[in-house]
Amino acid sequence: MEKKTVLITGATSGIGEACAQRFAKEGCRVIVTGRNQQRLVALKEELEKAGAEVLTLCFDVRDRAQATQAVESLPQEWKEIDVLVNNAGLALGLEPEYKGSFEDWETMIDTNIKGLLTMTRLIVPDMVRRDHGHVINIGSIAGDAAYANGNVYCATKAAVKTLSDGLRIDVADTAVRVTNVKPGLVETNFSVTRFHGDRERADNVYKGIKPLTGDDIADVVFYAASAPAHVQIAEVTVLATHQANGSTIVRK
DSSP states (O other): OOOOEEEESSTTSHHHHHHHHHHHHTTOEEEEEESOHHHHHHHHHHHHHTTOOEEEEEOOTTOHHHHHHHHHTSOGGGOOOSEEEEOOOOOOOOOOGGGOOHHHHHHHIIIIIIIHHHHHHHHHHHHHHHTOOEEEEEOOGGGTSOOTTTHHHHHHHHHHHHHHHHHHHHTTTSSOEEEEEEEOOBOSSHHHHHTTTOHHHHHHTTTTSOOBOHHHHHHHHHHHHHSOTTOOOOEEEEOOTTBOSSSOBOOO
């Protein structure tokens, strides 16, 4: 794989961090973004020790002004983004729709949908101008069909699928590629966040099954990004072996 400049949102943990490590390992220049400056600095130091070129941008994708300022602040030699990994996202709560939290809904919609749109709008025009680039959105199996109490989170990931498909249509006359990666159970901080820090409840999500890891998803993301220029991996569903879909999980 030729040396590429890769921008990853939500890179301070989980899938985003694993993607940063994988691309850096393969010799790419990596722009890592997130809300936690301390974690960004620690990740930068870790990757640089391994010989990677790393730039950090600290901002919240929900804040369009922050995101715009961050992207515009990129040094000239970092402005041409080859791969955008729209990874920033989260689930909050697991209640019936009629009992859900307005605040949780707004956070999920603003991050998972509007944040992804903001980054796409900021980065893709230059990809189109250069007739080169790749957008990789981290969706979810939850976007294929709703599961019990998943309602709004499932809706946001269904939106990621639709937005990925729509963007792919919109750039079909260019060499820009669009990929939607849809993981199933991945053991990261995802469930801890969903349950507002309840570690015991989060751990129960993965009991009886060997879930995917952030590294597993990073492998898939890297595979899509490193495919030959004429090959577009449009969509990939990645599940643990004993998970059949969003709601069918066999625990042993």
